[in-house]
Amino acid sequence: MEKQIKDFTDEEMLNEATRILTEGFTLYYDQQFTMGELVEYCGRIGSTDDDMLGYMQFNPEEHPDISIVSPKPDMLLGHCDLEWHSNGTVHHVVDGVWEHKEWLICLYCVDYCPDTVLSVSNNRDAFLELPEEEKQWWRGVEVQLNNNGGSIMGQYWNPPNKSDAAKTARMEKYVQAPKHEGDSRMPVVNTHPIGGQEFLYWQPPLISKAWHNGERIDIKPLQKKFDAVINRTKYIKDIVFRPGDILIMDQFYTLHRRSPILDKNRELWRVAIDYKHTIDK
Numbered sequence: 001m002e003k004q005i006k007d008f009t010d011e012e013m014l015n016e017a018t019r020i021l022t023e024g025f026t027l028y029y030d031q032q033f034t035m036g037e038l039v040e041y042c043g044r045i046g047s048t049d050d051d052m053l054g055y056m057q058f059n060p061e062e063h064p065d066i067s068i069v070s071p072k073p074d075m076l077l078g079h080c081d082l083e084w085h086s087n088g089t090v091h092h093v094v095d096g097v098w099e100h101k102e103w104l105i106c107l108y109c110v111d112y113c114p115d116t117v118l119s120v121s122n123n124r125d126a127f128l129e130l131p132e133e134e135k136q137w138w139r140g141v142e143v144q145l146n147n148n149g150g151s152i153m154g155q156y157w158n159p160p161n162k163s164d165a166a167k168t169a170r171m172e173k174y175v176q177a178p179k180h181e182g183d184s185r186m187p188v189v190n191t192h193p194i195g196g197q198e199f200l201y202w203q204p205p206l207i208s209k210a211w212h213n214g215e216r217i218d219i220k221p222l223q224k225k226f227d228a229v230i231n232r233t234k235y236i237k238d239i240v241f242r243p244g245d246i247l248i249m250d251q252f253y254t255l256h257r258r259s260p261i262l263d264k265n266r267e268l269w270r271v272a273i274d275y276k277h278t279i280d281k
């Protein structure tokens, strides 16, 4: 039987948190977790109290720090494909303002769909391995991020035969953050608050305005340029979850996307972990 990570000693746990930070994510197989054990395990890395979730229909009452990711009605994220993104781009209040937040996402597989692929891209390495001149160009780019309409839900989410009212109703469920407006913006090259390395932080579908060296620039060519950096086999790991698989990924150093879910039994348990004080505690 595989070593059970829930039995990690404190030293192994610290080693695990360091590995996530160095490699962007870790993945284990054949792990046996109850909901309570999963929350406890994640809690050893950092706080699992998500400021946006915990009271929704997909949070089990007994274990509100878990979100059920499933295509079943009213569960988190439905069945559609999800475009490249990281979790927590525009949804969190940090020091009183809407900001991104440094954290990890844990996904534990309970039931699976053999046709669904979750891809994780190491956007830190993709950036760090660019020629210096190109890195310098990116350091001048700033963007305004918003949940633009369907956002990461992609095109699949709103089939053309749906009425506008139905589309709006569905969208409203997911647009929770107030809009960034005017010149509100952030740089796309950021430094990881714990890891200290530079990385490209941004989700292509969320860009509503862009600047380079202070001048407004078009979004489309910028998105294309970003796509050329990020969409490279070398930096992407494709995962077809099987029961017992557990993935923990850094939301700054990695992006992820998912193909549509065909087998409606697929179920993951998701826990968000704030790991601000993990390495030095």
Ligand SMILES: [Fe+2]
Residues within 6 Å of the ligand: 085, 086, 087, 256
């Ligand atoms: Fe996500």
